[in-house]
Amino acid sequence: MDARMAELIADCSIEVAPRDPYAGEALRELFGVGTTVFVNHPGSVAYQDVVLACTRLRRAGFVVVPHIAARRLTGFTQAADFVRRLADVGVNEVLLLGGDAKPFGPFNSALDLLATGVLERQGIPAVAFAGYPEGHPHIDEAVLASALRAKLELARERGITTSLVTQFAFEAEPVRRWIAREREAGIECPIRVGVAGPASVATLAKYAVRCGVGASLRALARGHTAIVRVLAEASPDALIEALVADGAMRIDGLHVFTFGGVQRTAAWRERALMRRPRRLMG
Secondary structure, X not given: OOHHHHHHHHOOEXXXXXXXXXXXXXXXXXXXOOOEEEEOOOOOOOHHHHHHHHHHHHHOOOEEEEEEXXXXXXXXXXXXXXXXXXXXXXXXXXXXXXXXXXXOOOOOOHHHHHHOOHHHHOOOOEEEEEEOOOOEOOEOHHHHHHXXXXXXXXXXXXXXXXXXXXXXXXXXXXXXXXHHHHHXXXXXXXXXXXXXXXXXXXXXXXXXXXXXXXXXXHHHHOOOHHHHHHXXXXXXXXXXXXXXXXXXXXXXXXXXXXXXXXXXXXXHHHHHHHXXXXXXXX
């Protein structure tokens, strides 16, 4: 295994749901203390559930990055309470999203919520935004690009540290093109590339359709070798290998979407690291 590939897998962040059995002390059975764990915010849970999961994970020694879906918040009071509770349990970074739901309150986008100043007032110093190498199923590409630049600029003005986390893909080329375009546009903040953790073909296809990973699915339909390997092996190894093969592309980290399969993701990571170069062992 390439040294850089091993390094990225070793330091990857993962994503869990608030009610996942591993969203707490049990995760220490699978991942080391200090691992960065994103806690998503599905429509089936309240924001208090996200806070409870973050509390358990922080107590267990993990670095926690909760999702905040702006459209799911009913107003500023609720937003401030959510962020304050996160800050109180030691959260230092959030992933700020618009969310796919119809707005429950006045926030139609992540930019709307960021503009309220709630993050800096409650003491959250860092924010991650989503990146979409293959676009968004409901938002025009030009609108996406403009919104991302506006969010990064506003965060900079507010003194908030920024990073990007991309939607998962099954094919390296759209990710390469997107990162190159963002870097050429002057975006220098760290970028974590999202990859799909081990899962069944049916699960991967379901999430891919929901998230609009269209180019990858079209490549799969054409029998693209890399995609077939990813799905057949139920792991992202081939994609990660293709990403690191381009030495000119700066990837700051990997983010693994577990799709509820935290154990499978941990087992894949352990197998992958057993193949890492000798000089990274120890």
